[in-house]
Amino acid sequence: MSFDTRSTLMQLLSLDAIPGHETIVADVIEPLLAQGAISTHRDVLGNVIAQFGSQDPDALRIMVFAHMDEVGFMVRKIEQNGFIRFERVGGPAQITMSGSTVNLQGSKGSVPGCIGIKSYHFSKGDERTHQPAIDQLWIDIGASSKQDALAMGVNVGTPITLNNPPRKLGNNLVCSKALDNRLGCTALLGLADKVAGKSLDVALFIVAAVQEEFNIRGILPAVNAIRPDLTIGIDITPSCDTPDLADYADLVINQGPGITCLNYHGRGTLAGLITSPKVVQWLETTAEQHHIPVQREVAPGVITESGYIQLQQDGILCAGLSIPCRYTHSPSEVASLSDLQHCIDLLAHLVAAKAETFPLTTKERRSPQ
Structure with missing residues (x-):
């Protein structure tokens, strides 16, 4: 695969796909993943699943995902x-x-x-x-x-x-509708490009998911099919560097992806993610080793599929990487191409690590089917 982060993002932003109507995005993503994957397929709901890395049945199974739909x-x-x-x-x-x-x-x-x-x-x-x-x-x-x-x-x-065609702003920023979550989809394709044809210690599954913006659960059939040991979700999160949010939190544009410590639905805590401290440490340590800037995020009002994925099987360790984004769920979202590239680079280093460095105990490995 010959991958260009900016042009890939622009291509995905030009597509229109509300929840349940993601086919037009899947039709672009699936063949791009297939260029370097061991296998790809689309499940009944429309999730695109691609496998890379080890084919050893006892290998750690890592799932990296992002949703294709837009509000x-x-x-x-x-x-x-x-x-x-x-x-x-x-x-x-x-x-x-x-x-x-x-x-x-x-x-x-x-x-x-x-x-x-x-x-x-x-x-x-x-x-x-x-x-x-x-x-x-x-x-x-x-x-x-x-x-x-x-x-x-x-x-x-x-x-x-x-309707808001993508345009480039100053300081490597992009303005468009649907940055949530075509940024994440671009990160998946960038990761696929980096691992294509490479030997990995883990079985890597890249999933472009459906219906996150509708019920946040469209990915669950893919989770049940893959039975991952650990998942990493890629999504956006509000950037707090604008005049209205400058006093709210420290996470801002152009300082690297956010590492989710806590998120939950804004109208109650019935679903959300409290990331295990050892997972947060693993993400931060890997980023530091490779000189990749990251930030921590605590984001009430933000919820991703991890809130439900973590409750599947016997429980699944979940991590979240968030790309800071201004003016979320509006026609004019704004994000940084630098943050996107840093997210791709960090993902590549995470999945390329030796299995023993992953934050999993033997008891946290998936149960036999």
Whole structure:
């Protein structure tokens, strides 16, 4: 594989894939993984699974994963006048909706649209400052009637994504929709490029997962099939270097990936991850040995698949590497190409280590099937 981090990320950012509709991303990722993998396949839900490294049945089984889907919407109703009512799929920032442009993935191809907003000149009082509820919003695709919209290939259930083509900012930053989590997908492909054809002490499974933004559990069939001893999840996390978050936490852009110490769902602690201290130490020690900058993160309100993966089998050790990202779940997320590259480099060193250096005791190895 000949791998270019920036061009690969830009290619993935150009794709539109809300949860349950990841095929277009999987169709790009799977053949790229297959170039250097022992085997690749796609499971029933659409998870792409590629195996690298040792084929010894007793080898440690390491799973590195990231999700392919992005936050977006779905058509709920088409009005008789052709305007589109819609529902959120995942958690797009509601405050950014009015006036945003979108793409509808219709049966006849992509259909551009915009989320309507009451004309400023006729707005009164709070209407000029408050974001309307989603049931008060609509999408304008230029249709003159319901039949016109149907003729364009738009129907109830049509996926909708935010529209913001990627662009490069100063200091090696990128602005785009869907950096969450095409950054992670790019990291998977970068790792695959680094380990392709190489002898590893471990059996490495790279998984591009589905439906994280919907139910955070789409990866579980892949976990049950692989039966990993340890997993490393790659996702984004809010960067706290903007004026609104500068006092909240220390994790910032351009200082390397974050090592997850704690995360959990923002509306309660029913799911989340408290990373084992020995796993955190393993990540930090490896980064230090190879002069890779890393940061620690504690992130209430952030949740990844690890919150559920850790409870599978007899319990699975989970690690998380997070790429700092500004303006998360908005049409204009911002992240650093340097942080992405450092994440790829750290992953390569982690999986290339000798089995005895992994933070696993004999009792923590997977049970026989």
